[in-house]
Amino acid sequence: MKLVTGVIQPHRLDDVKSALEAAGIRGMTVSEASGYGRQKGHTEVYRGAEYTVDLVPKVRVEVLVADEDAPTVVDVVVKAAQTGRIGDGKVWTTSLDDVVRVRTGEHGDAAL
Amino acid sequence: MKLVTGVIQPHRLDDVKSALEAAGIRGMTVSEASGYGRQKGHTEVYRGAEYTVDLVPKVRVEVLVADEDAPTVVDVVVKAAQTGRIGDGKVWTTSLDDVVRVRTGEHGDAAL
Amino acid sequence: MKLVTGVIQPHRLDDVKSALEAAGIRGMTVSEASGYGRQKGHTEVYRGAEYTVDLVPKVRVEVLVADEDAPTVVDVVVKAAQTGRIGDGKVWTTSLDDVVRVRTGEHGDAAL
Numbered sequence: 015m016k017l018v019t020g021v022i023q024p025h026r027l028d029d030v031k032s033a034l035e036a037a038g039i040r041g042m043t044v045s046e047a048s049g050y051g052r053q054k055g056h057t058e059v060y061r062g063a064e065y066t067v068d069l070v071p072k073v074r075v076e077v078l079v080a081d082e083d084a085p086t087v088v089d090v091v092v093k094a095a096q097t098g099r100i101g102d103g104k105v106w107t108t109s110l111d112d113v114v115r116v117r118t119g120e121h122g123d124a125a126l
Numbered sequence: 127m128k129l130v131t132g133v134i135q136p137h138r139l140d141d142v143k144s145a146l147e148a149a150g151i152r153g154m155t156v157s158e159a160s161g162y163g164r165q166k167g168h169t170e171v172y173r174g175a176e177y178t179v180d181l182v183p184k185v186r187v188e189v190l191v192a193d194e195d196a197p198t199v200v201d202v203v204v205k206a207a208q209t210g211r212i213g214d215g216k217v218w219t220t221s222l223d224d225v226v227r228v229r230t231g232e233h234g235d236a237a238l
Numbered sequence: 239m240k241l242v243t244g245v246i247q248p249h250r251l252d253d254v255k256s257a258l259e260a261a262g263i264r265g266m267t268v269s270e271a272s273g274y275g276r277q278k279g280h281t282e283v284y285r286g287a288e289y290t291v292d293l294v295p296k297v298r299v300e301v302l303v304a305d306e307d308a309p310t311v312v313d314v315v316v317k318a319a320q321t322g323r324i325g326d327g328k329v330w331t332t333s334l335d336d337v338v339r340v341r342t343g344e345h346g347d348a349a350l
């Protein structure tokens with residue numbers, strides 16, 4: 015099993031969700047984050063002035079997938095999150111030892 | 127060292143905390159998340175109408191443990207989080223290269 | 239590629255950011271968390287009374303780095319976050335399969 019994590023522009027979340035759904039992916043975890051990349055946020059625009067210039071709001075999306083689906087999921091997230099402007103984000107992949115579905119106690123690929 | 131991560135029902139957090147404590151686990155990180163699983167949230171109930179139907183509030187719990195304790199911690203979290211209803215969540219395990227205790231600079235199992 | 243994750247005292251975030259910048263690290267993701275360590279928060283002080291005594295507010299910092307930079311980044315985060323008091327936090331390192339820069343689709347070290 016793999017965990018694909020993306021830190022993306024908040025306004026791309028709906029498209030990423032739809033794209034994952036269209037690709038047959040049936041689960042996702044979302045949370046709030048902020049950050050900066052190589053430009054340290056100075057040229058990134060975000061609505062308000064609530065955040066310091068170098069910590070721009072982002073959204074974290076996480077998808078648990080079978081090994082063979084990981085490259086596709088990465089691709090789907092990258093394509094759906096991409097605007098071509100700086101600050102579009104990062105997507106990374108981690109190998110997992112195990113996954114469990116809490117309701118049933120199923121382990122491994124059966125838990126996905 | 128392993129990192130055990132659970133995305134669970136918020137109302138199970140207190141029981142998960144108590145169960146970990148009872149199992150002798152001495153640390154935990156908690157954060158807010160939301161998400162959907164195989165039913166895309168449509169049949170999951172959550173208090174208000176503050177969230178879109180397909181992103182149901184969840185809580186993330188993370189526990190750093192020694193390798194030999196990981197299966198027990200997974201089990202404790204799963205059992206304490208389980209209600210038997212859809213949306214109960216997922217628990218996964220990742221292998222870590224290293225852990226450091228910030229106060230002392232200790233590395234590895236000594237940092238747990 | 240490695241992911242270095244720190245759960246630190248919120249008031250150390252600015253110093254951690256500056257220290258990473260001074261070390262030439264060009265990106266970081268920040269999010270909110272809370273937790274407890276070996277003392278279960280009972281002797282840790284935090285401003286208000288908004289949180290239960292055993293879940294003390296922390297900040298999570300995450301840094302994606304090339305393998306050879308991981309030990310340095312761990313060191314920089316630990317040193318900058320350290321106050322010498324209990325509750326200073328943990329820093330851990332995970333190996334990644336891949337990283338992608340969303341804007342360009344670059345993979346691997348080129349995406350860092």
Ligand SMILES: Nc1ncnc2c1ncn2[C@@H]1O[C@H](COP(=O)(O)OP(=O)(O)OP(=O)(O)O)[C@@H](O)[C@H]1O
Nearest residue numbers: 049050051052100101102103265266267301302341
């Ligand atoms: N090295 C890094 N470590 C951790 N998070 C990062 C890193 N680089 C970027 N991020 C996260 O991704 C978000 C978006 O980064 P960004 O897309 O600006 O990366 P970048 O490498 O500067 O690419 P670009 O040149 O397209 O802007 C940041 O706000 C931060 O949350």
Ligand SMILES: Nc1ncnc2c1ncn2[C@@H]1O[C@H](COP(=O)(O)OP(=O)(O)OP(=O)(O)O)[C@@H](O)[C@H]1O
Nearest residue numbers: 041042043077078117161162163164212213214215
């Ligand atoms: N594939 C997945 N990737 C990432 N997070 C997931 C995934 N599936 C579920 N989650 C997270 O776990 C939470 C609970 O999921 P849920 O328990 O509904 O999983 P499920 O596989 O649909 O199991 P069940 O059939 O018991 O409902 C979701 O809200 C989401 O945050």
Ligand SMILES: Nc1ncnc2c1ncn2[C@@H]1O[C@H](COP(=O)(O)OP(=O)(O)OP(=O)(O)O)[C@@H](O)[C@H]1O
Nearest residue numbers: 153154155189190229273274275276324325326327
């Ligand atoms: N075993 C653990 N698993 C997950 N998170 C942990 C663990 N231990 C500590 N943390 C996280 O790190 C934060 C700070 O922990 P803390 O620095 O108190 O660790 P400690 O091992 O008790 O060290 P110290 O003796 O210096 O207090 C906690 O609030 C929690 O978020």
Ligand SMILES: [Mg+2]
Nearest residue numbers: 051052053101
């Ligand atoms: Mg950038």
Ligand SMILES: [Mg+2]
Nearest residue numbers: 163164165213
């Ligand atoms: Mg479900």
Ligand SMILES: [Mg+2]
Nearest residue numbers: 275276277325
């Ligand atoms: Mg402590």
